Amino acid sequence: MTGAAGPPTLRALPPPFRLVALDCIDSTNDEARRAVGRGDGHGTVIWAAEQSAGRGRRGRTWVSPRGNLHCSLLLDAGPDLALAPQLVFVAAVAVRDALAELAPAAAFQLKWPNDLLCGGRKIAGMLLEMAAPLVILGIGVDVALAPEPALYPATCLARAGSSAEPFDVLAGICRQVDCWYDRWRNEGFDMVRQAWLAHAAGLGQPLKVALPDDSVHQGRFIGLDAAGALVLEEGDGRQTRILAGDVLAL
Ligand code: BTN
Numbered sequence: 142m143t144g145a146a147g148p149p150t151l152r153a154l155p156p157p158f159r160l161v162a163l164d165c166i167d168s169t170n171d172e173a174r175r176a177v178g179r180g181d182g183h184g185t186v187i188w189a190a191e192q193s194a195g196r197g198r199r200g201r202t203w204v205s206p207r208g209n210l211h212c213s214l215l216l217d218a219g220p221d222l223a224l225a226p227q228l229v230f231v232a233a234v235a236v237r238d239a240l241a242e243l244a245p246a247a248a249f250q251l252k253w254p255n256d257l258l259c260g261g262r263k264i265a266g267m268l269l270e271m272a273a274p275l276v277i278l279g280i281g282v283d284v285a286l287a288p289e290p291a292l293y294p295a296t297c298l299a300r301a302g303s304s305a306e307p308f309d310v311l312a313g314i315c316r317q318v319d320c321w322y323d324r325w326r327n328e329g330f331d332m333v334r335q336a337w338l339a340h341a342a343g344l345g346q347p348l349k350v351a352l353p354d355d356s357v358h359q360g361r362f363i364g365l366d367a368a369g370a371l372v373l374e375e376g377d378g379r380q381t382r383i384l385a386g387d388v389l390a391l
Pocket of ligand 1: 167168169170171192194195196197198199201203210211212213255256265266267268279280281282
């Protein structure tokens with residue numbers, strides 16, 4: 142099922158990252174969990190050219206063709222495991238910065254909780270899973286192809302004017318994750334929260350959010366709280382914090 146994707150010597154990542162390059166795997170998140178079981182730690186990066194069972198949030202399928210980027214990073218969750226979910230926002234700002242470097246003319250925006258949009262269409266998604274004391278940070282970027290997901294229209298980096306290859310995207314993401322992860326460990330979440338809000342799609346605008354029980358909340362998107370919850374101001378001025386759900390098309 143697995144095989145090397147290119148000579149490892151030509152495919153190195155800067156410390157603290159250590160690349161495991163595979164040709165095809167079920168899901169890089171699943172392989173990352175197996176790597177934890179083998180004793181791998183912070184900085185391990187599982188990269189697969191193709192996934193046969195790529196997963197998105199809430200058990201959705203993540204279509205994972207060759208030409209796009211599918212990777213999972215193992216990161217130390219830090220001393221307080223309750224704060225580990227903040228890492229999905231660390232990842233989101235890091236992926237945004239990396240793609241903005243590769244396609245400087247494109248307009249990238251972050252969609253709560255863990256999507257990256259380009260010109261209003263989804264270009265990347267993140268899936269954070271716990272493997273205490275590590276987190277598995279799964280990142281999928283549509284590089285060459287834009288498979289249409291069920292919930293949102295999609296685009297890809299090639300359409301945004303970049304000729305970057307998946308490995309270039311991976312290397313850029315690792316550089317940015319290293320930088321934002323260190324800032325999160327040293328300075329805390331608020332600076333990440335501010336950076337996320339600076340690029341948030343729909344801030345100050347009316348928004349509809351579908352909750353896991355399929356009920357829909359409607360209100361004005363006024364912020365992100367310290368727990369990473371979306372803050373909505375509803376019609377009567379009441380503020381509602383939403384910890385899990387899907388923002389419907391903006
Ligand atoms: C989402 O938007 O719902 C999250 C998508 C996350 C996809 C990535 S691709 C690499 C890693 N392996 C998986 O199976 N999923 C994540």
